[in-house]
Amino acid sequence: MSDPKQRTTRPAGALAAATGILTVDLAQVAENWRGLKSLLAPNVTCAAVVKANAYGLGAARVIPALARAGCDTFFIATPDEAIEARHLAPKATIYALDGLIPGAAEIFIRETVRPVLSTYDDAVLWAAHAKISAHGAAPCALHLDSGLNRLGIQARDARRIAADKDLVAALGAKLVMSHLASADTPGDLKNREQLLAFETISSLFPGVPRSLAASDGLMLGKLFHFDLVRPGYALYGGQASQSNPTPVKPAVTVKARILAVSDVAPGESVGYAATWHARRPSRIATIAAGYADGVPRSASAADGHQGGHVAISGKLALIVGRVSMDLITADVTEFADGAVRPGDFATLIGPGISIEDAGHAAGTIGYEILTRLGTRFERLFIGDSG
Numbered sequence: 324m325s326d327p328k329q330r331t332t333r334p335a336g337a338l339a340a341a342t343g344i345l346t347v348d349l350a351q352v353a354e355n356w357r358g359l360k361s362l363l364a365p366n367v368t369c370a371a372v373v374k375a376n377a378y379g380l381g382a383a384r385v386i387p388a389l390a391r392a393g394c395d396t397f398f399i400a401t402p403d404e405a406i407e408a409r410h411l412a413p414k415a416t417i418y419a420l421d422g423l424i425p426g427a428a429e430i431f432i433r434e435t436v437r438p439v440l441s442t443y444d445d446a447v448l449w450a451a452h453a454k455i456s457a458h459g460a461a462p463c464a465l466h467l468d469s470g471l472n473r474l475g476i477q478a479r480d481a482r483r484i485a486a487d488k489d490l491v492a493a494l495g496a497k498l499v500m501s502h503l504a505s506a507d508t509p510g511d512l513k514n515r516e517q518l519l520a521f522e523t524i525s526s527l528f529p530g531v532p533r534s535l536a537a538s539d540g541l542m543l544g545k546l547f548h549f550d551l552v553r554p555g556y557a558l559y560g561g562q563a564s565q566s567n568p569t570p571v572k573p574a575v576t577v578k579a580r581i582l583a584v585s586d587v588a589p590g591e592s593v594g595y596a597a598t599w600h601a602r603r604p605s606r607i608a609t610i611a612a613g614y615a616d617g618v619p620r621s622a623s624a625a626d627g628h629q630g631g632h633v634a635i636s637g638k639l640a641l642i643v644g645r646v647s648m649d650l651i652t653a654d655v656t657e658f659a660d661g662a663v664r665p666g667d668f669a670t671l672i673g674p675g676i677s678i679e680d681a682g683h684a685a686g687t688i689g690y691e692i693l694t695r696l697g698t699r700f701e702r703l704f705i706g707d708s709g
């Protein structure tokens with residue numbers, strides 16, 4: 324297990340030579356968690372979803388920072404993430420969303436991690452493990468489907484479980500939860516339908532704490548809060564819903580080095596497959612980040628098709644031509660002489676370019692941008708109180 328204080332395996336001083344830097348403001352992540360918590364009644368738990376290495380940012384630093392801010396309940400997805408989270412937050416309650424893949428039950432018992440069970444068979448399997456565990460019971464969560472039709476116990480199986488008193492006793496469910504399909508669209512009728520469906524099926528398990536809302540769901544109002552909310556994306560400054568934004572601020576910036584600035588004559592093309600042509604005498608900056616770093620190739624630009632942006636000294640520049648594995652090219656013709664220099668940084672995400680902007684320009688969502696930011700970015704953590 325890696326030392327949480329250790330940033331990367333690179334030698335000290337590597338930062339000076341990094342081609343790209345991903346900065347995570349841990350104080351802002353903690354502030355975002357507090358901001359979301361402030362929307363809840365005092366008896367509602369504000370958990371934190373830190374799956375996928377805290378949405379690609381670095382669980383080793385994000386989990387301890389949130390724990391210090393007072394967060395005592397975390398959700399991860401996989402057994403490996405469970406082991407890491409347990410190491411980083413020894414006292415926290417930890418739920419594993421992916422449930423019981425083969426071999427996982429032993430790990431969850433050992434690490435005192437609560438699996439989120441999503442099938443009838445998993446419930447039976449967990450009950451068997453719980454009976455032979457040291458305490459004769461092992462806490463878990465039941466994920467009930469309320470209309471997403473992804474992971475979640477179907478109503479018929481939920482009734483089968485609830486009717487089996489021995490099974491219910493052995494399970495020791497500490498949470499019943501469900502997940503919303505359209506929380507980022509507050510006016511969508513599906514939210515109401517799922518709320519009602521969840522009320523109905525969760526009543527099969529009276530007295531067990533309930534949870535329905537993630538980042539956007541908790542903005543739908545107190546009816547959606549139940550006993551625990553599970554924000555992830557918003558903690559990192561993501562704003563999935565434009566119409567009903569969460570009270571959070573950006574916590575992530577991504578910068579990459581400018582490697583070269585060159586003149587391109589009118590009619591010349593830039594990049595693979597010559598998809599973009601200069602229509603005027605142009606200056607093109609080549610920047611050290613590409614699709615291997617998580618800059619989507621779909622953020623490319625071609626003649627007649629605008630792609631994504633970068634920002635240099637606070638001013639936006641359009642990506643031109645194809646995004647390649649290690650490089651992107653941006654049109655800096657409008658910049659003053661000497662304003663764009665090799666060795667300087669271009670901003671990929673930061674002031675002027677939100678995670679959502681970067682996603683939109685690539686035909687995807689900010690979640691995908693965040694979670695795919697590559698391992699070549701040096702991760703720099705600021706604002707850490709620990």
Ligand SMILES: *Cc1c(COP(=O)(O)O)cnc(C)c1O
Pocket residue numbers: 372374420501502536537538539553554555556557
């Ligand atoms: C990922 C996930 C969350 C967190 O969702 P955000 O939109 O990132 O807040 C909550 N619950 C479940 C079941 C999830 O899979």
